[in-house]
Amino acid sequence: MKIALIAHDKKKTDLVQFVLAYKPIFEDHELFATGTTGLRVQEASGLNVHRFQSGPLGGDQEIGALIAKNDMDLVIFFRDPLTAQPHEPDITALIRLCDVYSIPLATNMGTAEILVRGLERGDLHWREVIENEE
Ligand SMILES: O=C(CO)COP(=O)(O)O
Numbered sequence: 001m002k003i004a005l006i007a008h009d010k011k012k013t014d015l016v017q018f019v020l021a022y023k024p025i026f027e028d029h030e031l032f033a034t035g036t037t038g039l040r041v042q043e044a045s046g047l048n049v050h051r052f053q054s055g056p057l058g059g060d061q062e063i064g065a066l067i068a069k070n071d072m073d074l075v076i077f078f079r080d081p082l083t084a085q086p087h088e089p090d091i092t093a094l095i096r097l098c099d100v101y102s103i104p105l106a107t108n109m110g111t112a113e114i115l116v117r118g119l120e121r122g123d124l125h126w127r128e129v130i131e132n133e134e
Pocket of ligand 1: 006007035038
């Protein structure tokens, strides 16, 4: 499965810890991330992460483009709900595309935990069925 990892600055440490906690699951999948988040995850976990631009420079839009091409299976996006972001429209657009294409999206650790455990259990198998139909 292709998994996108994104975190705003005040949530990056949480995301890194989350990835470390579930590293045995994440290492079986293909990881993508916005620039700075990807670097932090790579450095802390040693996992291979395909990095896009930093969020404010278009990284959210690059991940959105993959979603629009049905080329992303799961998005974990630890948003900071208490800090204004200069690229708020890009963030809204990314979340909107997840809804347009029914891509599982976690915007906080509580939901991310359920999604990652579901991923391990095979709950996202339907994504492979859809990909094979194309
Ligand atoms: O701003 C972001 C998502 O909206 C994240 O970007 P970085 O991972 O480059 O900090």
